[in-house]
Amino acid sequence: MPAPSADAPPHQAARLRTPDGGEVALPCVVALMTPEGDCLPVPVHEDRPHPDGSRELRGAAHGFAARMHLRPYGPTDPRAQAYEGALTVRRTARTPTAAGLRIEVRLGQTEDPGWLIPGVFYGPGRLPGCERPYPRFAEGTDDPRALVADAWSFRADRCATPAVFARDRLGGAALALVAEVGELGEQGVGFALLPGRHPALRLHAPFREEPVVYYGSATPRPPRTPTHTWQPETTRTVRFTVHLLDTDPHAYAPVLRTLHERTPVPKEPAAWVGLDEAARLCAYGLHRWHYRDDPPVLLETAAFDREALGERGDRSAMHVSWVSGTPYAHALLLHARRTRDPGMAEAAVGVLDHIAENLAPGGTFWGQWGARGGWSAGWTPEPHRLHSRTLGDATLFLLRALAAERARGHDHPGWERAVRSNLAVAHGGRRAHDGRLAAAHHSDTGAPLTYEGSAGLAWVAPLTEAAAALGEPAWLATACHAGRAFAADLRDEFLCGAPEDVSLAPTSEDGYNAVIAYTLLHEADPGDPRWLDLARRAADWTLTFRYSYDVSFPPHTLLGAYGFRTRGGDQASPSNQHLHSFGLICLPEWVRLARHLHDPHYLTSARENLDCFRQFVARADGDFNAYRGMVSERFYQTECFQAKGMLLTLSHAWSAGVLLYACERARAMPEFEELR
Known part of the structure; x- marks a missing residue:
């Protein structure tokens, strides 16, 4: 059968409120990414709120059952609300298949999404007059050979913090991975400007690098879109966080601070030598x-x-x-x-x-x-x-x-x-x-x-x-x-x-x-x-x-x-x-x-x-x-x-x-x- 588009109207979208009165929509529990490049949404059939403020979304389609649990965490901040997310997906069909997972949230209309992927993408990415070629965002453009497109996805280890931020006229949001590597391997982040100027924030497991791979030169490499082989009854979980923000372009700062504080750190320091020994060696x-x-x-x-x-x-x-x-x-x-x-x-x-x-x-x-x-x-x-x-x-x-x-x-x-x-x-x-x-x-x-x-x-x-x-x-x-x-x-x-x-x-x-x-x-x-x-x-x-x-x-x-x-x-x-x-x-x-x-x-x-x-x-x-x-x-x-x-x-x-x-x-x- 023909694959539904990721941009098709969802069966039921879960919605979260931003501090300035806007809405963030989760159009589906999860989208399945096929080896052929198709995107198969698993619609939200059940959206169950709990007394503690958490939400549970459920859906089933294409031989998979999916459940997403969102739990509020952290101190109350009038400018931001954060949720810990766990997406659990199970293969219910009797045959194996290959697929990746996409978690997506969508914002309202905007003239400027203000994209931020820490260390990787800032606003437009590359200014039109910049002589150094690397990925650039341009609305309505799909020119991968010139490294210009309106949708980009990157592997997590390119990111200083594996998170993606954007905003619309009424608020903003961030999606962040809990770890670089998850149960489906190396993970990734991405974004797209959908028809109607709606920013979409994305997480991928396994990662996707598209429309092309940037390897440090003007000559891009082919896209990389690995998938995971799902055996019958295989269950995998992707852990992430969702952050609802106001319209302040600087709203990323407390989110990155929170993510930094929540990241485990080994007890022993990384350094090989003390200050004086390092100074002697460098001199x-x-x-x-x-x-x-x-x-x-x-x-x-x-x-x-x-x-x-x-x-x-x-x-x-x-x-x-x-x-x-x-x-x-x-x-x-x-x-x-x-x-x-x-x-x-x-x-x-x-x-x-x-x-x-x-x-x-x-x-x-x-x-x-x-x-x-x-x-x-x-x-x-x-x-x-x-x-x-x-x-x-x-x-x-x-x-x-x-x-x-x-x-x-x-x-x-x-x-x-x-x-x-x-x-x-x-x-x-x-x-x-x-x-x-x-x-x-x-x-x-x-x-x-x-x-x-x-x-x-x-x-x-x-x-x-x-x-x-x-x-x-x-x-x-x-x-x-x-x-x-x-x-x-x-x-x-x-x-x-x-x-x-x-x-x-x-x-x-x-x-x-x-x-x-x-x-x-x-x-x-x-x-x-x-x-x-x-x-x-x-x-x-x-x-x-x-x-x-x-x-x-x-x-x-x-x-x-x-x-x-x-x-x-x-x-x-x-x-x-x-x-x-x-x-x-x-x-x-x-x-x-x-x-x-x-x-x-x-x-x-x-x-x-x-x-x-x-x-x-x-x-x-x-x-x-x-x-x-x-x-x-x-x-x-x-x-x-x-x-x-x-x-x-x-x-x-x-x-x-x-x-x-x-x-x-x-x-x-x-x-x-x-x-x-």
């Missing part, structure tokens, strides 16, 4: 494998395999920040001064001198030094386009290096001149009507090239700190003006464009910049209450990228064999789906924000982030096939770029450097005293 690795003295630079990468590749496997280039440069030379210098290591101190000072002495004609830093071409713009698409996030970070950490050195009695006038020159360009490039800071500058003139995206937010932190450190109050006014302008991006829940290599994609790095900027603005201008609220919003948005659970790795993989734990690690971005440690760059501000808010949840997340990335620091030559002090950039927790469970066999200057920086700063904080 050694930076100095031994990444430092070169002619000219003094920190090479961006060093290959694990020295026998086969030698220095041919190293990237003979140095960005002034971001993937190398000032933040990590600053961290190395902090460690060298503390441990009284003159060789490391000389190397770190040499790198910082080299960067500070070689400004572009327009007055800013260059983007990157290369062994063949010398100084250039870096990885930006035009040869004269200097990325503001790269410049802003370089300025901030050179200023911090200068302050730390002066506190120890060492002065570096050239560093101050470089900081002042960069900030003069940033200050002069503010947009007249709203104070927004440029996302890119011309290397020859320093003139602003674009204000698109959130990269210009990286100027706020150095302007704020330098206003006090260098006696330039006008710079704080500029930072405050810019902070107000970029607040709109935060309230829209869409920051994008921080790294040079992903165009206008949203990334976790945008969140780190925002946390640093707004925490510093709150501390410099405490009379304005908006800064603390914006810093909190920035932290909440950043936590959408942070894994709240430990991914299950096959035991034969490297990450599986070493027992790598992902909780506390961050998805780099929807376009770069691997775990990275860059969140440690804002650990000091994150901890201070937790203090300002008197909220231990943020401190817990900072501790988990630092705990996660004290794994896989090579403790000796041969440790995970690396050399002592090497630290990888990428941990493949899902199928993207590499197979799940693999590790990128390159040591990155920033990976060792950001962990060194975090350890040096954390060891002086009482919150981390027991980790030394």
